[in-house]
Amino acid sequence: MKKVLKITGIILGSIALLLLLAYLFFTVKWHRESSANMDLLGEEAPTLTYEGHTYRDLNKNGELDVYEDSRADIEYRITNLISQMNQEEKSGLLFIHMLMMEEDGELSEIPSLGNPFSMMLETASSMVAKKKMTHFNIMETPTALATAKWNNKLQKMAERNRLGIPVTIATDPRHGKGFNVGTSVGTRFFSRWPSPLGMGATRDTNLVREFGDIGRQEYVALGLRVALHPMADLATEPRWARNKGTFSEDAHLAAKLTKAYVLGFQGDSLGKKSVACMTKHFSGGGPQEGGLDAHFASGKGQVYPGNNFDYHLIPFTEGAFEANTAQIMPYYGIPIGQTSEDVGFSYNKDIITGLLRDSLGFDGVVCTDWAIVTDMPVKDASAWGVEQLSEKERVKKILDAGCDMMGGESRTDLVLELLKEGAISEDRIDSSLRRILRDKFRLGLFENPYVDEENLDIVGNPGFVEKGKEAQRKALVLLKNENNILPLSNDKKIYIEGMGEGLEDKFPQIVSNIADADVVIQKLETPFSPPTGESFLERFIHQGRLDFEEKEKNKILKLANTKPTITVLAMERPPVVPDINAASKAVIADFECEDEIILELIFGKFNPSGKLPIEIPSSMEAVENQKEDVPYDSKNPLYPFGHGLSFD
Template sequence: MKKILKITGIVLIGILILLVIIGSVFLIKASNFSKKNMSLLGNEAPLIKKDGIGFRDLNKNGQLDVYEDVNATLEDRVDDLISQMSIEEKAGTLFVTMIGATPKGEPVEGPILSTDMLSVAMSLMLPTNSEMIAKKKMNSFNIISSLEANLMAKYNNAIQKMAERTRLGIPITIATDPRHGTENNPGASIYTPSFSQWPSSLGLAATRDTVLVREFGDIARQEYLSVGIRLALHPMADLATEPRWGRNNGTFGEDANLSAIMTKAYVLGFQGDSLGKTSVACMTKHFSGGGPQKDGEDPHFPYGKEQIYPGDNFDYHVIPFTEGAFKAKTAQIMPYYGIPMEQTDENVAFAFNKSIITKFLRDSLNFQGVVCTDWNLISDSKLGEARAWGVENLTPKQRMKKVLDAGCDQFGGENNPELIVELVKEGALSEERIDVSVKRVLHDKFKLGLFDNPYVSENKALKIAGSKTFRDKGKVAQQKSVVLLKNKSLLPLKKGVKIYAEGLTNPKVLMGYGSLVKRPEKADVILTRIRTPFDPRSEYFLEGFFHQGRLYYDEEEKKELLELITQKPAIVVVNLERPAILTEIEKESSALLAEFGVTDEILVELLFGKVAPTGKMPFELPSSWEAVQKQLEDLPYDSENPLYSFGHGLTYK
């Protein structure tokens, strides 16, 4: 036995030594590759003094160029910079992809060790920061890291300094998916505890308060600005007309007019009345409305590529853009992945579709801002196959040309500007066409003031992001977003009541109001928090983060829940990511509430009447799975005999 253990120990030590050697070789290679990229960079930009004012000499030529002059007109600055850019620099400007920071707020230049597995995975899957900035000459990125505010600010300054050392010193535009919710979904949002916490977009819609939504946008703007984020990859102006769709929780619900006023307020909060140096630009998505997915399946995945209009209701889905985003002058637009089936002269996805982007968005609606594709449409990658729906037969280079021919400007989730360079050198694309899109991207960079000063204060970031004032306002929004669906004279609860609770993250918050008991039979009231049901999936990357499929609780889930809530008067609180089927649960509960991202503390205050619920449903709740299956994907409020209608919401008498 001792001999076997000794041999096993020797083998394990050998394996460990081999892994260390392999890891060391890998790290040395990564370090050498990083040094090679960094060697492509030049000096930092010195300051030039003119009339007592300091200007950044971004191209380091010792003189004040027009594009460096803050007093020159916007058009003159853009034209001057374009005239100095190589085709490689222009091509790099047309890409925006994921980028990450180390846990210490430094650029990722190789594999990182961290307890955050997403950051580790991204460090292995994505090119290094220096490769994208110095070698590929890219200058727009979607940051995926969630750090303390000072570390995010530190990271911004580090990559801005790297960009400053490129030939022309073109600054970085840092973009992000939503960060102010209470949940984490790497495919759509990033949980960031250092920022204030707010309800989801559905919750904002439930408040019916456009002033509050604009205030949210303004607070989020300040928090983004403090850490260097200048482009919001939101809001979603899509409509939740298909209850099974996994991204309903990012919308403002199923009503086009409600979505329009919420979208307008949201964008105005981020951008202000016009795009300027204190703005965060909004990339409103997903034109022309990504909600009516066939059977509710999401087009992130091959089985969800078809977007259909059985109710002939295409125009309804455009209203949040025309009456909301465009009236607020959204800086940018993102089309979705899906194919608008039988709506144009060819069944290809929105970003490849000239009828949608040029004829409709550009010509009919006169949108002249940046149009950026959704992520990973062009090339297969470690993240999965390209979502090139309708043009799967084309090569990556051909897909890229088709996107530009359609009228889009930037490629999301891609890092292959060399394909554009090849297209131009082959004569398949003119440099003049590239210039049109580059100018649009540069316009926003100049308007945001990035060329004049892209740096932020780490100390100020800590004071601004997540400040008490901002967190308190987020709590108010959470309070106003909760919808009281049913109340059989149970709420508000009286102090001292005995409560048995399940599903709370922090049950101890009840102790200041009632007494917490360990068994249902000892309770006066049962309280349980539940979530919207879904079908777990794991075939494709990110699929596990998208809650799709069924809206009903399976027999096991339902049996367990009903057995609990039939023992005593029961309060059921359901987090609605999508319109869950609650018919049997509603029948057995004494009180039923819907929430869209609310803490236990806020919930308890509502239950005990410290504040009264005032929210209104942003979509209707179906009464059965059969009713869901009969609904038409593009029509609002078309469920047979809904359990609760759009706009339903009670309060305390």
Template sequence: MKINYTRQLPLALLLTAMACNSSQPTGSADTPATAAAAPANYRDLNKNGRLDVYEDSTRPVEERVSDLLAQMTLEEKAGMMFINGTFINADGSIVKTAETKGMAARLPTAEESITGKHMNHFNLWDAPATRALATGYNAIQKVAENTRLGIPVTIASDPRNHFSESIFSMAADGFSQWCEPLGLAAIGDEELTRQFADIARQEYIAVGMREALHPQVDLATEPRWARIGGTFGEDAQLTARMAKAYILGFQGEELGPNSVACMTKHFSGGGPQKEGLDPHFEFQKGQVYPGNNFDYHLIPFEAAFEANTAAIMPYYGVPTGQTEENVAFAYNKAIITGLLRNKYKFDGVVCTDWGLITDVNMGTTIWPARAWGVESLSEEDRVKKVIDAGVDQFGGESVPELVVKLVQDGKLTEARLDESVRRLLRQKFQLGLFDNPYVEVEKAVEVLRNPAFKAAGEASQRRAMTLLKNDNKVLPLQPGKLKLYVKNVDPKVAALYGTVVENPKEADMAIIRLKAPWYPVETKNPFARSFHHGDLDFKGKEKVEILQLLKTVPTVVDIYLDRPAVIPEISRNAKSLLADFGASDAAVLDVIFGKAKPEGNLPFELPSSMEAVRNQKEDVPYDSKDPLYKFGFGLRYE
């Protein structure tokens, strides 16, 4: 059914909706902040020699927000509405040197963005080791403290705590390494998911990361979609349970000085992409709803609202045929104001996904802005349309001058900017950043070295393993008694479990690790070529070699699933078949040899053929014909 929440709601409702250096604590996110008398040595952020309301930690948050908002210039307000990447060097410095390479070399320094653009929200992609990361974070906050109003910086991050193959999961160097969200869903334990988020929260806070650009609660109803690996699978109720536990672990019952703010994504559900083609790129074909199942994709977001998620990120896609305008979510007033703001009463921050306004020159090609449906608009008019839709912040952009010009030209009111800036300031105050934005470097090192955190992450990799086939109960194998042939497994690790041989014909058992197949889209965009698009089945020489091994020696197959895989022949010929959702060789072998037990159940179905995949509906869960393994399937050791 086509939705038009804007027309369905009363006009009055629509008008209302539009009208000192010590570490942050890392205890429970639910521990309330303790109010105290205004300190004698308060942080005089605006350098006027007196205690302003916004500098007074004993005053209510809304009073502090109003006081600071009244002191901000138009340019400072506009700068707050943008978040983009920055970098920290390996030595903890934040200036460009001869050693600054790769993406960092193409980014402005934090100081350039803070002083030149009045920006105070940044995300980190690559990050150095813990000590340098915490040192660089403090250096960024010092730059911010020295600005006219001393507004502190919020550092955001994509997931960093997963043993992952996903390009959207940052390197987990120093952080505890857990299974991916699909693995948490496979385990299905809400307490474990909350424990994961609580541990990740402590690690984030220790190094100064106060906003999580996650969880990703899209539903994986289109099995070819390239971003399934960051989801909790295709079932709305399971995803809702995981999402709520996840947000509570990061934020606590309410946002406070011990919280990491969650930006739940991608509203209103990015899963039903036509043919699975991702809308990061111009070859996408829009989101489609052949099963009329738009509302099903809202269920996880409703759970996120119950958990008081601090922020929401809409996706790039166009919800084809669902609103009056076929424009991308962040440009779509019916989605942002009508559905999110009015129906769900969401008054937190809404931030676009990265890069909706400006094109990116990638050297060999231009990566167009993800302005789907409004490509003909100028950059300035794109900014206006996003703000008019009800969005507060622009991800991956650094053009506050366009907002300033729109106000100066009378196309936007400063009062409208105040609505968004108030939300952004409120979050900074709730997180305690105005009172103490700094971290203790050595404390950060200690937190990220916590052996209990690392052990919990490694245990999750094992628990998430999902046993799909176990002929004659061949698993678990007996360690130390078998000649093993291994492929895509470190022989040194395998040698701890048996005698490794080089010829499969000499082996008692073979162990092979596979990854779900994918085939890059033909494009000049190198980032697009790294997305796991395309068919889900093995083909050609690779498939022949796999099946040849399976027919030569009894074989245990482990397959990493960041998307469903179509593997009927492999399943039929394997002696045993396991799925993992981000796991080390040691984790996989521990399960194969019975040192740990597989506890997972599939968070999505595995289709039986590509024909079945092509015939299923993109917006409907577990609907392919005669699946090889159904959603929720998982065997156990006796």
């Protein structure tokens, strides 16, 4: 036995040593690559004065170029800048990819063993200095100060490129509950708000616009200038993983809230204090076949059994476009049978040029969803309908379709090859550059892309936090209140299950032993199916079943039958819970609200006013029989769209 242990120890030690040596080898390699990239950069841009006008000499030629002159017409500035750009610089502007930062706000140049994502992504110097990219979306942020420092360091690196074109930083939603790979990045130092579905429950356009304005201020303070949201999709398919990111299954409600949201972030027109919205996912990503998400091959099809394609356009035509959204993102899926060829939205010329550009007159930036050309470590390329094409052919088809930018990609080499071969004309690239640069100029990035690291108090300030709490209170929906069990009187003892810790300080009614409780409060997350594919990302995408497995349901019912029970449904998607509903004395629909706010409702600190933005189906059979593209059409829903009680 000792001999076996000794041999095992030697083997494990050898493996550890080999891994350490490999990491040291790559660390040296990464340092050399970073140093080589940095050598490509020039001097910082000096600030000069010409005839009383101060400007940043971005191309360092000692002269005031038109594109550097804030007094000049934006279209002239764009023309002047494009005329000075080489093909490498032009190609770099067509891509946006993810970047990491270090805990202290330093640029992430050396991948870390402690952060697997840093191993998967290129470094800032590789993309900025070498590939001339100037668009990035940021992942998790340690602190407000670190984020501000990181923005300034990244902008300084971009300034040292030949033409000094500033970087545009984009972000997924940050004001919600938590981190979900590829969809949202809950940020603890921002104000906390309900999910978009919860905003739909408020029905309050003024509140949603106010959220947009608060989100804008928090973003701008840190240098985040493009919102990869809102989602104007409709939650007409209850199994779809991304229901919580929508406002509703009702197109007209979603349109009103989408418009308010965009106006909050952008203002009445895009300017130096705005955040540009990249509204998604054109032409409506909700009607996923069988509810399976289009990130993955299993969900590549969007279907319209109710012939309801135009219904999904309403949040765009009556919402996003009326608010002049700056940018649009199509989804991954194939609109089956709706166009002349069954290919994904971003590859589909009928959708991008025919519908979006020509019919609807949209002349802003169109950016593809992430990784539809090349495989990523977390998922294969979502090149639906064009799987047989090479990566270079995919890029050509995206540009031919009418898209301007490619998300989650950094394959500038493919564009350069297409230009060299004459497969794509430089004029075609220039037309996309005009739209892309127009937003950079409107946002004022050429004048000043830096943020004040000493003035970050606006981020997550008490006023914003309180507004977020107000929205959470308005978002909660009281579904059932048998015999007016709610609100509870303050002398009632409660036992909580499924809620966070630390609530006892504010609610001394909480007891640790269920036998001492008068009432049980259980919070339930929406069930989901296990992943069917091998993609790492699929483990984070909750889709499929909406009902609890029998063993889990029996456990929930057993708890509900011990004492009078209040059930809180965390509405990531609408759960199928007829038995649990029947066993509960009261039921509350929660849309990523803080547990403290939920308990405030239960003890009557405020009167619930939310109304369901989606229906809650009565059975999985009803879910399977409803049509993916049609709203509120499941048979005999447990709770219909618009349901919501109050204490009055």
